Amino acid sequence: MMEQAVAAFVQEARDLLTGLEDQILELEGGSTPGQIDEVFRILHTVKGSGGMFGYTDLAKFTHCFENAFELVRSGTLAVGPDLIELSLEARDLMVEFLDIGSDGPDSAALLASDRSAKLMARIEEITGGSGNALAPGAAEGAGGPAAGPAPMTRFEITFRPHKDALRNGMRPELLVRELEDLGETDIGFDLSQTPALSALEPGDACLGWHVDVMSDCGRSAIDDVFIFADEAALTISEEVLEPAAETGGSDLADAGSPAAGAKPAAPSQSPAAGRASESIRVASSRMDAMMDSLGELVIAQARLDAVSDSIGDTNLASVVEEVQRLVTGLRDATLSIRLLPIETVFSKFRRVVRDLSKELGKDVQLVAEGGDTEVDKTVIDRIGDPLAHLVRNAIDHGLETGEQRSAAGKNPRGTVRMSARQEGSEVLISVEDNGRGLDRDAIRAKAIEKGLLDEATDLSESEYYNLIFQPGFSTAAQLSSVSGRGVGMDAVRSMIDALGGSVDVVSRPGLGSRITLRLPVTMAIIEGLRVRLGESIYVIPLSTVEECVEMSAADMESRSGRMVLQIRDQMVPYLALDEIFGQPHSGQETRRVVIVRINGNEIGLVVDDIIGQGQTVIKSLSPYHRDIPGLGGATILGDGRVALILDVATLVRLALKRGGPTLSKAA
Amino acid sequence: MPKTVLTIDDSKAVRDMVAFTLEPQGFAVIGAENGAAGLDALRARRPDMVITDLNMPVMNGLDFIANARSDPAGMGIPIVMLTTESAPDMKQKGKAAGATGWMDKPFDADRLIAVTRKLMG
Numbered sequence: 001m002m003e004q005a006v007a008a009f010v011q012e013a014r015d016l017l018t019g020l021e022d023q024i025l026e027l028e029g030g031s032t033p034g035q036i037d038e039v040f041r042i043l044h045t046v047k048g049s050g051g052m053f054g055y056t057d058l059a060k061f062t063h064c065f066e067n068a069f070e071l072v073r074s075g076t077l078a079v080g081p082d083l084i085e086l087s088l089e090a091r092d093l094m095v096e097f098l099d100i101g102s103d104g105p106d107s108a109a110l111l112a113s114d115r116s117a118k119l120m121a122r123i124e125e126i127t128g129g130s131g132n133a134l135a136p137g138a139a140e141g142a143g144g145p146a147a148g149p150a151p152m153t154r155f156e157i158t159f160r161p162h163k164d165a166l167r168n169g170m171r172p173e174l175l176v177r178e179l180e181d182l183g184e185t186d187i188g189f190d191l192s193q194t195p196a197l198s199a200l201e202p203g204d205a206c207l208g209w210h211v212d213v214m215s216d217c218g219r220s221a222i223d224d225v226f227i228f229a230d231e232a233a234l235t236i237s238e239e240v241l242e243p244a245a246e247t248g249g250s251d252l253a254d255a256g257s258p259a260a261g262a263k264p265a266a267p268s269q270s271p272a273a274g275r276a277s278e279s280i281r282v283a284s285s286r287m288d289a290m291m292d293s294l295g296e297l298v299i300a301q302a303r304l305d306a307v308s309d310s311i312g313d314t315n316l317a318s319v320v321e322e323v324q325r326l327v328t329g330l331r332d333a334t335l336s337i338r339l340l341p342i343e344t345v346f347s348k349f350r351r352v353v354r355d356l357s358k359e360l361g362k363d364v365q366l367v368a369e370g371g372d373t374e375v376d377k378t379v380i381d382r383i384g385d386p387l388a389h390l391v392r393n394a395i396d397h398g399l400e401t402g403e404q405r406s407a408a409g410k411n412p413r414g415t416v417r418m419s420a421r422q423e424g425s426e427v428l429i430s431v432e433d434n435g436r437g438l439d440r441d442a443i444r445a446k447a448i449e450k451g452l453l454d455e456a457t458d459l460s461e462s463e464y465y466n467l468i469f470q471p472g473f474s475t476a477a478q479l480s481s482v483s484g485r486g487v488g489m490d491a492v493r494s495m496i497d498a499l500g501g502s503v504d505v506v507s508r509p510g511l512g513s514r515i516t517l518r519l520p521v522t523m524a525i526i527e528g529l530r531v532r533l534g535e536s537i538y539v540i541p542l543s544t545v546e547e548c549v550e551m552s553a554a555d556m557e558s559r560s561g562r563m564v565l566q567i568r569d570q571m572v573p574y575l576a577l578d579e580i581f582g583q584p585h586s587g588q589e590t591r592r593v594v595i596v597r598i599n600g601n602e603i604g605l606v607v608d609d610i611i612g613q614g615q616t617v618i619k620s621l622s623p624y625h626r627d628i629p630g631l632g633g634a635t636i637l638g639d640g641r642v643a644l645i646l647d648v649a650t651l652v653r654l655a656l657k658r659g660g661p662t663l664s665k666a667a
Numbered sequence: 668m669p670k671t672v673l674t675i676d677d678s679k680a681v682r683d684m685v686a687f688t689l690e691p692q693g694f695a696v697i698g699a700e701n702g703a704a705g706l707d708a709l710r711a712r713r714p715d716m717v718i719t720d721l722n723m724p725v726m727n728g729l730d731f732i733a734n735a736r737s738d739p740a741g742m743g744i745p746i747v748m749l750t751t752e753s754a755p756d757m758k759q760k761g762k763a764a765g766a767t768g769w770m771d772k773p774f775d776a777d778r779l780i781a782v783t784r785k786l787m788g
Contacts, residue, residue, distance in 0.1 A: 005683030012680050049680070051775060167736060169716075169745035169767035174785065203742075228747075228768025228786075 009053040010098055011281075016042045017095050024087045025350045031079050039087075040069040046094060057107040058097035064120050065090050068127045083126055088351070090119050152216045152241045159226070160190065160208040160233045167203050170228065176211060178225045183215025214241075284377065287338060294334050295617035298525070301327045302614070302638030331615075335522050340380050342420045342429065343371030348384065349391055353416060356395050362414060363402055364395055369419035375427045376522045379499055383429070383519070386492040390431040390515050391416060393489070398435035398513060408510065410434070425521050425543055426501075432514035438507040440464050446473065462600060465505040465513075469493040497649045500526075500541065500632065502599040528616035528635070528645065531594060531607040534583050537643040539616050539635055540605065544596040544648045548610055551593050563658065565593060565604050573655045574604030580630055580651070596648050603655040605646070618645060629654065670787055671695045673714035675705035675731065676749065677723045685718060688776045689783060702726025702734070710740045716787055717746040718770070718779075721757055729757075729764050736765035745786035749774070 020042045026035055043066040050059035065087060071077035093116060100106045110116060157179070161172050179185055190208030200206070213222065219238060226234055301324060308320040346368040357364035375383075399405075399414035406412045417432040440461065447453035447467045459467075467473060471490040496503050500520050507513035520526060520543065528539035549567065564571045574593055578585055586608050593604040618633045625631065632647030672694050674685040679700075686696040697712055699705040703726040705719060717735065721728035728748055735741030745767040750757050758769050770782055 005680050005687055008678070008680030008683060012678060053680075053684070164765065167742055168762075168765045169743060169786065171745075171786070178785065 006053045006102065009049050009055075013046055013049065013055075013098055014095070016046055017091055017098070020046075020091050021088065021351055022347055024084055024091065025354060027079050028081075028084055028354070033073075036069060036072050036079070040066065040073050043069055050097075054102040055097065055107070056103050057111040058094060061090070061097065061111055061116055061120065062094060064123050064127070068123050071127055077127060080126075082122075086119060086123055086126070090123070093119065152214065153219070154239045154241055155213045155215065155219075155222050156235075156237045156239075157211045157213065157222070158190070158208065158235045159211070160193070161205040162233060163204050163206070165205040170205070172205070172207070172209060175225055176209060179211050179213050179222075182217045182221060182225070183213050185214075186212040287377075290334060291338070294331060295525070295619070297327055298331060298615055298617050299636045299638070303640065306638045331525065335376075335525065336374075338377045338522065339374035340377055341372050342375055342380065342383075342427075343368075345380055345384055345387065346371045346418055346420075349387070349418060352388060352391060353395065356392065360396060361401070362395060362399055363412060364399060364414045364416055367415060367417045369417065370421045373420040373422055373427055374521070375420075375519065379427070379519050382495065382499060383517075386495045386517065387418070387429070387431065389489070389492050391418070394431055394433035394435070394513075398433035398437075400436050404436075422521065425527065427519050427521050428516055429519065430514050430516040432512060434512040437509040437511055437513050438465055438468070438505070439509070443467055462505070465507055466599070468505070469503065497647075500649075502649060504600055526616050526618060526645075527613060529594065529613050530611040530637075530643065531592070531605075532609040532611055533577050533581070533607050534586050536583070537611065537637060537641065538577070538607070539643050539645045540594055540596065541632075541645070541648060542613055544598050546595045546597045546602060549593045549595065549604075550590055551606065552590050553588075563655075567595065567602075567604075570602075572602050572604050573658065574606055575651060575655045575658075576606040577646075578606075578608075580654070596652065598649050598652050601652050601656060603652050605651065616645065669693055669695045670715040671697060671712060672783060673697050673699065673705065673708050673712065673717045674719075675699045675702060675708075675717065675723070675728070676720040677701060678720070681720065681749070684776075685779065688779050692780055692783075694783065702728060702731030705731050706734055706738070709735055710738065713740055714744070716744055716783065717741070718749060718783075719746060720749050721761065729760055732761060732764040732766050747782060747786065 020039065023035055023039045023042065027039070043062055047059045047062040047066050050056065050062060068077060068083065068087075072079055072083075077083070093110070097107060097110060100110060159172070159175070161170055162168075165172070176185075176187060180187075188210040190210060193208060194200075194206045215221070219236075222236060222238075226236075304320055304323065308316050349368070350366055353364055353366040394416050395414070399416070400408065400410075402412040405414065415434050417434075418430070419432070420427060420429045422428075443464050444453065444459075447464075447470070448455055450470075450473065452467060452470050452473070453459070469489045469492070471488070473488055473490065493503050496517055496519070502518045504516045504518065505513065506516070520541075527542040529542050529545050531538050531540060547567075549565075551565065563573055563575070565574050566572075572595060577583075588608050591606055591608060592610050593606050594610070595602055595604050616635045619635055620626075621628075621631060621634055625634075630647055630651050631644050632650075633645040635643050635645055637643050670693075672685070672689055674682050674696060675698070676682050676685075677700050682698040682700075686698065689696050697708055697714065699708045701723045702719070705717070706726070708714070709717065719728045719731055726734075732746055732748070735746060746765065748758075748761045748766045748769045750761070750769050750771060761769060767786060768782070770778065
């Protein structure tokens with residue numbers, strides 16, 4: 001039981017700390033009382049729940065930051081860059097506490113570590129040490145008499161419960177009994193509000209009480225008895241009978257009393273909390289299992305279709321049609337479960353950009369747009385690294401320093417814009433900066449130096465830009481610690497390729513550059529074009545297909561191995577797939593060429609025949625086949641045969657490499 | 668026959684916490700994840716006390732309290748709401764709706780036990 005509660009606490013705390021990072025970052029742009037409340041609430045919850053669930057070290061560490069924001073909330077302390085900086089560092093440490101686990105030698109070590117001590121010392125510097133004298137958790141204490149002997153006092157209490165008090169679960173006699181436990185009491189009734197018997201409503205509370213208590217329990221213990229009572233109905237006067245040896249302490253307002261709780265603050269029914277409660281968490285393995293079954297179902301349904309067609313029974317056909325409709329609905333619903341807003345990825349970059357701009361001494365503003373665009377979970381999981389690389393590049397290489405920007409007549413503050421939008425079955429995610437733009441001449445020089453290009457060759461603008469994706473390419477004269485850690489843009493491209501996407505660069509000298517990632521919305525089922533090559537069937541992702549043309553054997557001959565095809569006024573290189581996959585040439589008179597386009601490059605794929613298009617459930621290849629270039633996966637056809645899915649990005653690169661300089665001349 | 672406490676909260680961690688804290692003290696604890704489920708449990712199980720969160724999906728704590736107070740099963744039993752400190756105005760609204768009292772969130776175990784004993788005697 002307790003383990004489950006602790007696990008739930010850890011999960012909730014993680015979510016809270018993720019939210020905390022966002023909230024703190026938002027404070028940088030100016031704070032509203034609502035935001036401060038939210039930060040405070042999160043720290044308060046982490047501290048309080050931490051204490052409840054055996055994360056006392058975490059609670060102790062969190063306490064001084066909660067305290068700081070309590071001061072901010074009360075207007076005693078202003079939010080400054082120092083506080084934000086410290087809070088962010090503290091938040092990271094809190095996550096570490098969660099990682100370590102509940103109280104033990106490890107968490108104690110972390111609490112005692114220099115890092116913790118320094119952070120706590122610095123925050124106390126800011127808060128002026130106020131309030132820190134309180135032991136952690138003492139503010140929530142029940143305020144019992146344990147705090148030490150208070151002077152012997154006579155408390156005169158009058159208490160008149162509200163008419164509805166009994167209906168509302170209040171039991172005045174319990175309160176009186178509690179007072180009796182505190183000291184010597186003298187109890188009387190106030191019957192002045194009691195109606196005549198005929199008018200008496202049994203559910204109404206109509207008795208008033210006078211209670212005198214002689215006790216050394218302190219005022220807070222008396223207040224504690226009446227924590228749930230209306231202030232309006234209660235008066236407590238006190239008369240100190242003999243001074244206690246020690247004064248002080250007893251006057252501390254306890255946080256639990258109704259009076260202390262009546263601080264004005266903005267209502268904070270955060271919309272985030274409402275949103276969170278409308279969703280459920282499911283282990284992704286369960287979702288994968290569901291996806292697998294769905295894939296099988298789609299395949300089975302295709303077989304059913306085929307069988308029904310061959311039987312030709314109208315009753316069967318109508319049932320099959322119905323099943324098909326249901327399967328399609330189920331498929332769409334299931335796929336949509338896998339979709340998550342890209343905001344979850346974007347939000348992480350606020351911190352990255354902030355830290356990086358500090359590190360590099362550049363003033364950078366991050367603008368994120370289209371965070372509600374939904375993409376497949378697989379994409380969400382794997383897009384972080386490539387995006388991080390692009391954002392780092394944009395800040396490190398793309399944006400100029402403040403002085404350079406001012407000199408160029410630009411706003412000294414640079415902007416990095418991350419945006420996402422859906423276009424058909426693809427999601428476009430772009431990272432854009434308004435910096436200096438890509439330097440075509442520097443790229444050219446570098447490419448020649450690296451042997452990626454020969455002196456004589458000239459390329460088009462976009463071809464130059466695409467060179468930055470070549471392995472080992474880096475234009476920064478000096479490698480900084482930020483970007484250029486051995487992984488270059490080529491790593492970005494290969495990661496995007498692996499997701500079945502493509503990368504595109506646009507750049508304007510002096511105005512900035514934009515790199516756009518084009519990714520399929522869903523990774524599990526694609527729309528595919530089925531083609532035949534000899535006896536085998538292959539599937540080409542339909543999103544890459546531009547058009548299909550015919551080519552006669554004579555046509556092929558006449559090109560005498562140049563492997564280029566004229567489509568209207570454009571020369572397009574082509575690959576004969578049978579040659580690529582080592583299949584015997586079919587010798588067919590007229591063949592088909594599927595023109596595909598990826599990363600702005602078009603090539604033709606020569607096949608024997610085009611069969612049709614349809615839903616394709618992607619199955620991964622076995623480890624033995626995974627490394628074959630040009631294959632992206634496999635699928636099962638309606639008749640039970642296996643078809644291979646082409647990896648178009650790799651094939652395009654292969655064709656361009658072959659076409660080489662000839663191609664660029666021709667184009 | 669142990670006294671029964673109904674805890675209504677959309678956070679399982681909080682429900683578990685309440686159960687874990689009160690069960691060793693001899694109380695029976697039942698849970699519900701929102702106000703509507705809470706009303707069902709209230710009518711079916713007739714708890715001796717209710718501890719309810721305020722901000723919940725489907726039916727929030729205030730609506731739960733108002734509904735409970737107009738139901739025979741909820742009349743006269745203590746209903747304590749769990750509030751965050753940042754929502755003091757909610758305490759007033761809660762009292763107006765018929766709550767017996769409130770506890771600040773997060774709460775510690777001793778406080779929860781003390782409040783539960785205080786209200787049920």
